[in-house]
Amino acid sequence: MSKVVHKSGQTEELKNLDKLKPNKIIDVRGAVCPHPLNLIRDSIISLKDNEILQAVCDHEPTAKENAPRFCTRRGYPLQVIEQNGVWQIFIQKIEKTEPRLRVLNVSKVFKTNHGRVTAIDNVDLTIQEGEFVCIVGPSGCGKSTLLNLIAGLDKPTQGEIWSNGNRVTGPGSERVVVFQEGALFPWLTVMQNVEFGLKLRQVPLEIRRTLALDYLKLVGLDEKFHNSFIHQLSGGMKQRVALARALVMEPAILLMDEPFAALDVYTRETLQEELQNIWTESHKTIVFVTHNVQEAILLGDRVIVFARNPGRIKAEYEIDITRPRKIDHPEVFLNTKWITDDIKEELEEPAYKADTREVVYK
Numbered sequence: 001m002s003k004v005v006h007k008s009g010q011t012e013e014l015k016n017l018d019k020l021k022p023n024k025i026i027d028v029r030g031a032v033c034p035h036p037l038n039l040i041r042d043s044i045i046s047l048k049d050n051e052i053l054q055a056v057c058d059h060e061p062t063a064k065e066n067a068p069r070f071c072t073r074r075g076y077p078l079q080v081i082e083q084n085g086v087w088q089i090f091i092q093k094i095e096k097t098e099p100r101l102r103v104l105n106v107s108k109v110f111k112t113n114h115g116r117v118t119a120i121d122n123v124d125l126t127i128q129e130g131e132f133v134c135i136v137g138p139s140g141c142g143k144s145t146l147l148n149l150i151a152g153l154d155k156p157t158q159g160e161i162w163s164n165g166n167r168v169t170g171p172g173s174e175r176v177v178v179f180q181e182g183a184l185f186p187w188l189t190v191m192q193n194v195e196f197g198l199k200l201r202q203v204p205l206e207i208r209r210t211l212a213l214d215y216l217k218l219v220g221l222d223e224k225f226h227n228s229f230i231h232q233l234s235g236g237m238k239q240r241v242a243l244a245r246a247l248v249m250e251p252a253i254l255l256m257d258e259p260f261a262a263l264d265v266y267t268r269e270t271l272q273e274e275l276q277n278i279w280t281e282s283h284k285t286i287v288f289v290t291h292n293v294q295e296a297i298l299l300g301d302r303v304i305v306f307a308r309n310p311g312r313i314k315a316e317y318e319i320d321i322t323r324p325r326k327i328d329h330p331e332v333f334l335n336t337k338w339i340t341d342d343i344k345e346e347l348e349e350p351a352y353k354a355d356t357r358e359v360v361y362k
């Protein structure tokens with residue numbers, strides 16, 4: 001006797017169960033690491049539009065919680081059928097909306113005195129609207145290079161980047177970066193820093209002031225510092241201002257390059273919590289680079305692990321833990337361990353050398 005235990009998806013539902021003809025069947029029974037949902041996600045990547053995946057699964061939370069949440073997020077129709085403690089998960093891949101960001105076969109080669117360095121090699125990445133994607137990986141694996149390319153601060157040697165359906169050819173106000181050191185203007189006050197981009201856009205003073213106040217409140221910067229200069233602020237406050245200055249522009253994509261790396265543990269945890277809240281409220285699309293695996297898991301819907309020499313995507317993890325996430329959640333601990341092991345494997349590789357392979361780019 002089988003029963004349908006879950007139907008969901010923002011688009012149409014799968015109909016006529018008898019006629020379900022999967023294009024691909026995978027068996028994820030017994031999978032622990034990688035998590036069954038990661039195996040399912042990896043199989044979906046290789047499907048064409050409208051094709052159906054059938055996953056055979058014996059992990060109840062994957063069938064009843066993780067896969068439905070994943071499908072709701074992506075808008076994929078889903079049906080789950082239970083049969084004697086085994087779940088058949090049917091997922092249809094339907095890409096209806098234009099993704100926020102598409103990185104297509106992107107490589108970046110730098111010429112140095114020691115030869116050519118392939119900072120990133122053939123990176124393919126699609127990010128949907130409202131996704132929070134974290135990138136982790138050892139030093140020098142090309143994380144900042146990728147972020148700079150997405151920001152339009154540099155150009156790829158090969159490949160294309162599309163943001164909101166437009167090809168990226170330079171910086172744009174729909175893609176704003178928050179750097180580790182905030183990069184605030186020291187000659188301006190906090191309020192003037194936050195208002196700066198709006199002023200360039202010629203937004204009238206009254207409106208810019210209201211918006212700046214709203215965002216300074218959102219990032220939790222005490223009013224008594226609004227007229228302070230940047231050197232009068234602590235590191236944590238500076239990052240709050242940098243975040244407010246980025247958010248006030250209402251960018252379609254927020255790019256963050258190790259924004260909390262220079263902060264003490266306590267301030268870092270507070271800002272992580274606040275960023276979780278801001279994201280939950282605003283559902284911004286965020287690409288967040290960090291060295292801290294635990295931070296990536298606390299924040300991200302997806303964690304992308306980079307490998308180096310040359311920099312490339314090594315693995316992707318779907319992080320399907322209910323928010324707000326806490327450090328002591330067992331799934332946070334488990335995912336941290338898996339991803340850290342992945343990165344350690346990388347660090348055991350020989351030290352980074354300039355890549356002198358001849359690569360011909362047209």
Ligand SMILES: Nc1ncnc2c1ncn2[C@@H]1O[C@H](COP(=O)(O)OP(=O)(O)OP(=O)(O)O)[C@@H](O)[C@H]1O
Pocket residue numbers: 110111112117118119137138139140141142143144145146291311
């Ligand atoms: N402008 C540049 N000229 C030459 N080489 C560069 C340049 N920018 C980056 N690289 C090289 O590209 C590789 C990737 O650098 P990148 O800064 O993107 O790494 P990362 O993953 O951000 O490292 P970290 O975690 O230390 O910030 C490195 O080997 C670096 O030396």
Ligand SMILES: [Mg+2]
Pocket residue numbers: 143144145
């Ligand atoms: Mg970097």
